[in-house]
Amino acid sequence: MLVAGEASGDLLAAELVQVLRQELAEAPPIFTADTQPLYTSLEPRFFGAGGPRMAEAGVELAFDLTEHSVIGLSDVIKSFFQFRRLFHQLFRLAVDREPEAIIFVDFSGFNRRLAHAVHEYVRSRRDWFHDWQPKLIQYVSPQVWASREGRAYQLARDYVLLLSIFPFEKGWYAKRVPDLRVEFVGNPIVDRCRTNSDLNRRPNPPTSDDSSTILLLPGSRAAELRRHLPVMLAALEKIREQIPNLRARMVLPNQALLEQAKTLPLPGSLEVQVGGLHEALSEATVALASTGTVTLECACLGVPTVAIYKTSAITYHLAKQLVTVKYLAMPNLLANEELFPEFIQHAATHDNLARAALELLRDGRRRAHVRARLTEIMANLGPPGASRRAAQAIARLLAPESIPA
Structure with a gap:
């Protein structure tokens, strides 16, 4: 079972499923003590909640959770009853189907609570008649190192494996919750950049005003676009x-955000597209972007x-506190x-x-210095794969x- 609640998590989960299906299908045979094969491979079935990328990868979706992505406490409060309904639907789905593993992809606030609910349910019913013990896995660490680090102990309580995409996280967890199994797997963005383009092949950015391009990336959520795009x-x-x-x-991740953007007075000279982020970045001199995953792609x-960030x-x-x-x-x-x-x-x-964009343009x-430092940073995120x-x-x-x- 997989649960991904944002567009970035949907893509991450879809990429994982495609490879995991192959890894499990190619698993070596398991033998009994008398060398009789117990089975020759695993035939995984994937289900859960996510978005269109997961559906394309063959995941049986109960519903599209990416449609309900929010940011900030006020938006969460406004959507409280909706999220409570989705939470209970996913909890019942897990309990009814009893998957061998549940992979929670990013979407940390919702997923952390769902993982804890499943963990407590299993713990309270562990007896001769109930032997379901799913392995709870978190793919992409919540940013507990940025705020409320006490949440690390909650992760150690509920998860058996945390898959990290930043190199410093494994050591951070080791100092605080050494019993939590953390594996740094590298960053999927490195793979996507390698597939589409990379720093070494990217041409030198234009130096004249007449040939410069600015790229607007207001965000992947409705609330981000509402607050960022007018500015x-x-x-x-x-x-x-x-x-x-x-x-x-301007690049937007989906059609719904494009329709939202059209409610604003967009200048006629602004080229707007859905998808194709890396192609647009390869031609950009400078970008204006919301903080988040997209800055790493930049x-x-x-x-x-x-x-x-607003x-x-x-x-x-x-x-702030x-x-x-x-x-x-x-x-x-x-x-x-x-x-x-x-x-x-x-x-x-x-x-x-x-002012900041003009200075860069x-x-x-300065642009050359920034590019050189970015090359060093990306090299530290590990190889593709x-x-x-x-x-x-x-x-x-x-x-x-x-x-x-």
Whole structure:
């Protein structure tokens, strides 16, 4: 069973399923003590909740959980009853079908609570008549190292395996919850960049104003687009006062967000598309992007980026008390310096975004420095093959031990 609740998790889960199916099918035969084969391979069946990518990969979906993605405390409160209904549906699905393993992909708040509910259910019913003991696996660590690190103990209580995509996480967990099995598998973004393009093949970015391109990436959730896109559009207008011939593009992850974006007064010269992020990044000089996974994709393709994050007032004030890291954009965290200018909440104004973007557009040496540092950062994320290594770790966990005759 798999549970993925966002577009990025849907893609991650789909990539994992494709490789995991192959890994389990090719598992070596298991023999009894008298060398009689017990079975020759595993024939996995995948079901759960996710999105269209998982459905394409052959996962039997109870419903599309990616349609309900939210960000921030206020949005969660507004959707509380909806999420409670989905939560109970998935809990009943797990209990009724009793999968051998449940793989929770990202979507940490929802998935952590669901994993704990399953863990407690199994623990309370463990007896001669109930021997269901599913292996609970988390793929992509919650960012407990950024805030509320006490959650690490909850993860250790409920999960048997945590698959990490950032190299520093394994050591972080080892110091706090050494009993939790954590495996760094690499970062799937490295694979996607390698497939589509990479830093070495990417041409040098344009140096003249007339040939420059700015890319707008307002986010993958409705709330992100609602808060980020108006500021980005205002910044774009201000930038074009200085660079009238600047080419501008915007990439959105799905049609629903495109329809939402169309409710705003989009400039006719703004090229808007659904999908094709890496192709757009390969032609971009600079990007304006929401903090999150997309900033790492900008880093992977060597695009200097101005990062923005706006949320509700209640979420922002709560986060200020809890967040312990210096930066929000992952490339900045990995570099331990502000390679990508960040503008958070009240600082996320169109004037600030425009000023930072203009500095990058007009300073070729600075762009070259940023690109060089991004090359170093991406090299530290490990070689390609993250999905394969994640699948192999899961296959090892699921492999039965030899059974005596």
